[in-house]
Amino acid sequence: MKLTNTLMSSRVLKRIGMFSLxxxxxxxFNHVSISTLNDLYFEPDVVAVCQSANDSLLFLxxxxxxxxxxxxRARTLLIARSFLGTPYVHGCLDRNPEECLAxxxxxxxxxxxxxxxxxxALAAPGDYADYKxxxxxxxxxxxxxxxxxxxxxxxxxxxxxxxxxxxxxxLSLEMGAVPYKKQIGYISARPAKYPKVKEPExxxxxxxxxxxxNAHAWYYIPQNKVAQMEHLIQEGDIISLTAWKxxxxxxxQGFAVKVNGRMHLxxxxxxxxxxxxxxxxxxxxxxxxxxxxxIMVARLRD
Numbered sequence: 001m002k003l004t005n006t007l008m009s010s011r012v013l014k015r016i017g018m019f020s021l022x023x024x025x026x027x028x029f030n031h032v033s034i035s036t037l038n039d040l041y042f043e044p045d046v047v048a049v050c051q052s053a054n055d056s057l058l059f060l061x062x063x064x065x066x067x068x069x070x071x072x073r074a075r076t077l078l079i080a081r082s083f084l085g086t087p088y089v090h091g092c093l094d095r096n097p098e099e100c101l102a103x104x105x106x107x108x109x110x111x112x113x114x115x116x117x118x119x120x121a122l123a124a125p126g127d128y129a130d131y132k133x134x135x136x137x138x139x140x141x142x143x144x145x146x147x148x149x150x151x152x153x154x155x156x157x158x159x160x161x162x163x164x165x166x167x168x169x170x171l172s173l174e175m176g177a178v179p180y181k182k183q184i185g186y187i188s189a190r191p192a193k194y195p196k197v198k199e200p201e202x203x204x205x206x207x208x209x210x211x212x213x214n215a216h217a218w219y220y221i222p223q224n225k226v227a228q229m230e231h232l233i234q235e236g237d238i239i240s241l242t243a244w245k246x247x248x249x250x251x252x253q254g255f256a257v258k259v260n261g262r263m264h265l266x267x268x269x270x271x272x273x274x275x276x277x278x279x280x281x282x283x284x285x286x287x288x289x290x291x292x293x294x295i296m297v298a299r300l301r302d
Contacts, residue, residue, distance in 0.1 A: 047145050049132060050096050051103035056128045058105040062120050073236035073300040075121035080255050080266060083113060083275045088268045099147045101136050110252050111155065113268040113275055114238065115139060138162060141209065148196045149205025153187050155240055155250040157213050159298055168238065172296045175229045177219035184213050186248040213249070222294040227283035233263050233297060240296040241286065251292050256282065
Protein backbone atom coordinates (compact mmCIF):
# COMPACT_ATOMS: atom_id res chain seq x y z
CA MET A 1 0.00 0.00 0.00
CA LYS A 2 1.15 3.50 -0.78
CA LEU A 3 1.29 6.00 2.08
CA THR A 4 0.04 9.43 1.13
CA ASN A 5 -0.85 12.58 3.01
CA THR A 6 -4.38 13.51 2.05
CA LEU A 7 -5.93 16.89 2.87
CA MET A 8 -9.19 16.30 4.69
CA SER A 9 -12.04 18.76 5.19
CA SER A 10 -11.76 21.91 7.34
CA ARG A 11 -11.38 21.85 11.11
CA VAL A 12 -14.42 21.19 13.21
CA LEU A 13 -14.08 22.22 16.81
CA LYS A 14 -17.22 22.08 18.93
CA ARG A 15 -17.94 23.07 22.50
CA ILE A 16 -14.28 23.45 23.47
CA GLY A 17 -11.90 26.38 23.13
CA MET A 18 -8.66 26.55 21.22
CA PHE A 19 -6.78 25.95 24.48
CA SER A 20 -8.01 22.37 24.35
CA LEU A 21 -5.69 21.71 21.44
CA UNK A 22 -2.87 21.79 24.00
CA UNK A 23 -4.38 18.99 26.08
CA UNK A 24 -2.31 15.80 25.62
CA UNK A 25 -4.09 13.00 23.81
CA UNK A 26 -3.51 10.59 26.69
CA UNK A 27 -5.37 12.93 29.06
CA UNK A 28 -8.26 13.10 26.57
CA PHE A 29 -8.62 9.34 26.33
CA ASN A 30 -8.49 8.88 30.09
CA HIS A 31 -10.92 11.64 31.05
CA VAL A 32 -13.44 12.25 28.25
CA SER A 33 -16.54 10.11 28.67
CA ILE A 34 -18.27 8.34 25.81
CA SER A 35 -21.28 10.61 26.25
CA THR A 36 -19.25 13.58 25.02
CA LEU A 37 -17.69 11.92 21.99
CA ASN A 38 -20.45 13.02 19.66
CA ASP A 39 -20.01 16.66 20.73
CA LEU A 40 -16.27 16.83 21.33
CA TYR A 41 -14.81 16.33 17.89
CA PHE A 42 -11.70 17.63 16.22
CA GLU A 43 -10.73 16.66 12.71
CA PRO A 44 -7.09 17.51 11.91
CA ASP A 45 -6.18 19.37 8.74
CA VAL A 46 -4.07 16.54 7.36
CA VAL A 47 -4.42 12.81 7.97
CA ALA A 48 -2.03 10.18 6.65
CA VAL A 49 -3.96 7.85 4.35
CA CYS A 50 -2.72 4.41 3.30
CA GLN A 51 -4.36 3.53 0.00
CA SER A 52 -3.82 1.95 -3.41
CA ALA A 53 -4.42 3.44 -6.83
CA ASN A 54 -7.48 1.23 -7.34
CA ASP A 55 -9.42 2.25 -4.24
CA SER A 56 -10.91 5.46 -5.65
CA LEU A 57 -12.12 3.60 -8.75
CA LEU A 58 -13.60 0.80 -6.67
CA PHE A 59 -15.36 3.36 -4.48
CA LEU A 60 -17.08 4.87 -7.53
CA UNK A 61 -17.99 1.44 -8.86
CA UNK A 62 -19.47 0.28 -5.55
CA UNK A 63 -21.37 3.49 -4.94
CA UNK A 64 -23.01 3.44 -8.37
CA UNK A 65 -24.50 0.04 -7.58
CA UNK A 66 -26.73 1.56 -4.92
CA UNK A 67 -27.19 5.15 -6.08
CA UNK A 68 -30.93 4.71 -6.66
CA UNK A 69 -31.62 3.60 -3.09
CA UNK A 70 -32.84 6.26 -0.65
CA UNK A 71 -32.52 4.08 2.46
CA UNK A 72 -29.11 3.90 4.15
CA ARG A 73 -29.75 0.28 5.09
CA ALA A 74 -30.68 -0.67 1.52
CA ARG A 75 -27.65 1.15 0.07
CA THR A 76 -25.30 -0.45 2.56
CA LEU A 77 -26.66 -3.93 1.90
CA LEU A 78 -26.35 -3.59 -1.88
CA ILE A 79 -22.80 -2.35 -1.55
CA ALA A 80 -21.99 -5.18 0.85
CA ARG A 81 -23.36 -7.73 -1.63
CA SER A 82 -21.07 -6.30 -4.30
CA PHE A 83 -18.12 -7.39 -2.15
CA LEU A 84 -19.12 -11.09 -2.31
CA GLY A 85 -16.05 -13.04 -3.37
CA THR A 86 -13.61 -10.33 -2.25
CA PRO A 87 -10.58 -11.98 -0.57
CA TYR A 88 -10.42 -12.17 3.20
CA VAL A 89 -7.17 -10.93 4.74
CA HIS A 90 -6.60 -10.92 8.49
CA GLY A 91 -5.48 -7.70 10.15
CA CYS A 92 -6.12 -5.29 7.29
CA LEU A 93 -5.57 -2.27 9.55
CA ASP A 94 -2.31 -3.37 11.17
CA ARG A 95 0.07 -3.55 8.22
CA ASN A 96 1.64 -0.13 8.56
CA PRO A 97 4.24 0.77 11.21
CA GLU A 98 2.57 4.13 11.86
CA GLU A 99 -1.17 4.57 12.33
CA CYS A 100 -2.91 5.88 9.23
CA LEU A 101 -6.39 5.84 7.75
CA ALA A 102 -6.11 2.50 5.95
CA UNK A 103 -8.21 2.25 2.79
CA UNK A 104 -8.31 -1.17 1.14
CA UNK A 105 -11.33 -2.17 -0.93
CA UNK A 106 -9.50 -5.10 -2.57
CA UNK A 107 -9.03 -7.15 0.61
CA UNK A 108 -11.25 -7.23 3.68
CA UNK A 109 -11.60 -8.70 7.13
CA UNK A 110 -14.92 -9.10 8.94
CA UNK A 111 -14.75 -5.61 10.45
CA UNK A 112 -13.50 -3.65 7.43
CA UNK A 113 -16.06 -5.38 5.20
CA UNK A 114 -18.88 -3.87 7.22
CA UNK A 115 -17.18 -0.55 7.85
CA UNK A 116 -16.33 0.09 4.20
CA UNK A 117 -19.80 -0.90 3.02
CA UNK A 118 -21.33 1.62 5.41
CA UNK A 119 -18.81 4.40 4.69
CA UNK A 120 -19.43 4.12 0.94
CA ALA A 121 -23.19 4.26 1.54
CA LEU A 122 -22.83 7.34 3.75
CA ALA A 123 -20.60 9.28 1.35
CA ALA A 124 -21.86 12.01 -0.96
CA PRO A 125 -22.29 10.78 -4.57
CA GLY A 126 -18.95 10.45 -6.33
CA ASP A 127 -17.02 12.06 -3.47
CA TYR A 128 -14.06 9.84 -2.57
CA ALA A 129 -12.77 12.34 0.01
CA ASP A 130 -16.16 12.25 1.75
CA TYR A 131 -16.00 8.45 1.87
CA LYS A 132 -12.62 8.65 3.63
CA UNK A 133 -14.02 11.22 6.05
CA UNK A 134 -16.89 8.88 6.96
CA UNK A 135 -14.48 5.94 7.26
CA UNK A 136 -12.38 7.92 9.70
CA UNK A 137 -15.42 8.95 11.75
CA UNK A 138 -16.63 5.35 11.94
CA UNK A 139 -13.23 3.88 12.85
CA UNK A 140 -11.69 6.27 15.38
CA UNK A 141 -12.82 7.54 18.76
CA UNK A 142 -14.29 10.97 18.13
CA UNK A 143 -13.19 10.74 14.50
CA UNK A 144 -9.67 11.77 15.55
CA UNK A 145 -6.66 9.82 14.20
CA UNK A 146 -3.83 10.05 16.71
CA UNK A 147 -1.94 6.79 16.81
CA UNK A 148 -2.87 3.18 17.42
CA UNK A 149 -4.73 3.97 20.64
CA UNK A 150 -7.17 6.32 18.90
CA UNK A 151 -8.59 3.51 16.78
CA UNK A 152 -11.62 1.59 18.07
CA UNK A 153 -10.34 -1.94 18.73
CA UNK A 154 -13.48 -3.55 20.19
CA UNK A 155 -16.57 -3.89 18.04
CA UNK A 156 -18.79 -3.08 21.02
CA UNK A 157 -16.96 0.26 21.16
CA UNK A 158 -17.69 0.74 17.47
CA UNK A 159 -21.39 0.08 18.12
CA UNK A 160 -21.35 2.42 21.12
CA UNK A 161 -19.76 5.34 19.30
CA UNK A 162 -21.86 5.02 16.16
CA UNK A 163 -25.09 4.72 18.11
CA UNK A 164 -24.15 7.98 19.86
CA UNK A 165 -23.53 9.51 16.42
CA UNK A 166 -27.03 8.49 15.29
CA UNK A 167 -25.83 6.05 12.63
CA UNK A 168 -27.40 2.94 14.17
CA UNK A 169 -29.52 1.64 17.02
CA UNK A 170 -28.77 -1.37 19.21
CA LEU A 171 -32.00 -3.39 19.22
CA SER A 172 -30.79 -6.36 21.26
CA LEU A 173 -32.71 -5.47 24.42
CA GLU A 174 -35.93 -4.86 22.46
CA MET A 175 -35.55 -8.34 20.98
CA GLY A 176 -35.57 -10.04 24.36
CA ALA A 177 -31.84 -10.03 25.07
CA VAL A 178 -30.35 -10.71 28.48
CA PRO A 179 -27.52 -8.83 30.26
CA TYR A 180 -24.08 -9.42 28.78
CA LYS A 181 -21.90 -9.14 31.86
CA LYS A 182 -18.23 -9.03 31.02
CA GLN A 183 -15.19 -6.97 31.89
CA ILE A 184 -13.59 -6.32 28.53
CA GLY A 185 -9.79 -6.23 28.52
CA TYR A 186 -8.62 -8.83 26.03
CA ILE A 187 -6.23 -6.65 24.02
CA SER A 188 -4.60 -4.68 26.84
CA ALA A 189 -3.94 -7.96 28.68
CA ARG A 190 -2.07 -9.50 25.73
CA PRO A 191 0.84 -7.28 24.68
CA ALA A 192 2.66 -10.29 23.24
CA LYS A 193 -0.16 -10.75 20.73
CA TYR A 194 -0.61 -7.01 20.13
CA PRO A 195 2.93 -5.51 20.21
CA LYS A 196 1.79 -1.89 19.85
CA VAL A 197 0.08 -2.20 23.23
CA LYS A 198 3.56 -2.26 24.79
CA GLU A 199 3.88 1.46 24.07
CA PRO A 200 2.68 3.32 27.20
CA GLU A 201 0.55 5.89 25.37
CA UNK A 202 -1.24 3.15 23.43
CA UNK A 203 -1.85 1.12 26.57
CA UNK A 204 -3.29 4.13 28.41
CA UNK A 205 -5.62 4.94 25.53
CA UNK A 206 -6.73 1.34 25.17
CA UNK A 207 -7.48 0.93 28.86
CA UNK A 208 -9.47 4.16 28.82
CA UNK A 209 -11.52 2.78 25.91
CA UNK A 210 -12.06 -0.48 27.80
CA UNK A 211 -13.35 1.47 30.79
CA UNK A 212 -15.85 3.31 28.60
CA UNK A 213 -17.08 0.04 27.11
CA ASN A 214 -17.32 -1.63 30.53
CA ALA A 215 -19.33 1.29 31.92
CA HIS A 216 -22.08 0.64 29.37
CA ALA A 217 -24.92 -1.85 29.97
CA TRP A 218 -24.74 -4.50 27.24
CA TYR A 219 -27.30 -7.13 26.22
CA TYR A 220 -27.14 -10.15 23.96
CA ILE A 221 -29.38 -12.92 22.65
CA PRO A 222 -27.99 -16.32 23.76
CA GLN A 223 -27.34 -18.76 20.94
CA ASN A 224 -30.18 -21.07 22.00
CA LYS A 225 -32.67 -18.16 21.79
CA VAL A 226 -31.68 -16.81 18.37
CA ALA A 227 -34.20 -19.01 16.52
CA GLN A 228 -37.05 -17.52 18.58
CA MET A 229 -35.95 -13.99 17.64
CA GLU A 230 -35.14 -14.61 13.98
CA HIS A 231 -38.44 -13.11 12.79
CA LEU A 232 -37.50 -9.78 14.40
CA ILE A 233 -34.27 -9.46 12.42
CA GLN A 234 -34.39 -7.53 9.15
CA GLU A 235 -32.14 -7.61 6.11
CA GLY A 236 -29.21 -5.27 6.54
CA ASP A 237 -29.16 -5.53 10.33
CA ILE A 238 -25.67 -5.66 11.83
CA ILE A 239 -25.15 -9.00 13.56
CA SER A 240 -22.39 -9.13 16.17
CA LEU A 241 -21.42 -12.62 17.35
CA THR A 242 -20.53 -12.57 21.04
CA ALA A 243 -17.37 -14.32 22.21
CA TRP A 244 -16.99 -17.06 24.81
CA LYS A 245 -13.63 -15.71 26.00
CA UNK A 246 -14.13 -14.04 29.37
CA UNK A 247 -12.57 -10.66 28.51
CA UNK A 248 -13.50 -10.38 24.82
CA UNK A 249 -16.75 -8.81 23.66
CA UNK A 250 -17.40 -9.79 20.05
CA UNK A 251 -15.70 -12.47 17.97
CA UNK A 252 -17.17 -11.77 14.54
CA GLN A 253 -19.72 -9.64 12.69
CA GLY A 254 -21.70 -9.45 9.47
CA PHE A 255 -24.95 -8.36 7.85
CA ALA A 256 -28.25 -10.23 8.01
CA VAL A 257 -29.50 -11.32 4.57
CA LYS A 258 -32.56 -13.34 3.65
CA VAL A 259 -32.16 -16.58 1.68
CA ASN A 260 -35.26 -18.67 0.92
CA GLY A 261 -37.19 -17.01 3.72
CA ARG A 262 -34.50 -17.50 6.39
CA MET A 263 -31.93 -15.08 7.78
CA HIS A 264 -28.32 -15.87 6.96
CA LEU A 265 -25.05 -14.06 7.70
CA UNK A 266 -23.14 -12.21 4.98
CA UNK A 267 -19.59 -11.78 6.25
CA UNK A 268 -15.89 -11.82 5.43
CA UNK A 269 -15.01 -15.38 6.38
CA UNK A 270 -11.57 -16.43 7.62
CA UNK A 271 -12.53 -20.04 6.88
CA UNK A 272 -13.84 -19.34 3.37
CA UNK A 273 -11.05 -16.80 2.72
CA UNK A 274 -13.53 -14.39 1.12
CA UNK A 275 -16.80 -12.53 1.61
CA UNK A 276 -19.60 -15.12 1.64
CA UNK A 277 -23.17 -15.76 2.73
CA UNK A 278 -23.39 -18.49 5.35
CA UNK A 279 -24.69 -21.82 4.13
CA UNK A 280 -26.72 -22.30 7.30
CA UNK A 281 -29.44 -19.94 8.54
CA UNK A 282 -28.31 -17.66 11.34
CA UNK A 283 -29.66 -19.67 14.33
CA UNK A 284 -28.08 -22.91 13.11
CA UNK A 285 -24.88 -21.12 12.17
CA UNK A 286 -24.49 -19.67 15.66
CA UNK A 287 -25.09 -23.03 17.31
CA UNK A 288 -22.38 -24.61 15.16
CA UNK A 289 -19.70 -22.13 16.29
CA UNK A 290 -18.09 -23.22 19.57
CA UNK A 291 -16.35 -19.86 20.11
CA UNK A 292 -19.56 -17.83 19.94
CA UNK A 293 -22.25 -17.54 22.60
CA UNK A 294 -24.98 -15.51 20.91
CA ILE A 295 -25.64 -12.29 19.03
CA MET A 296 -26.24 -8.56 19.34
CA VAL A 297 -28.44 -6.89 16.73
CA ALA A 298 -28.09 -3.29 15.55
CA ARG A 299 -30.06 -1.52 12.83
CA LEU A 300 -28.90 1.35 10.64
CA ARG A 301 -30.98 4.51 10.97
CA ASP A 302 -32.45 5.99 7.78
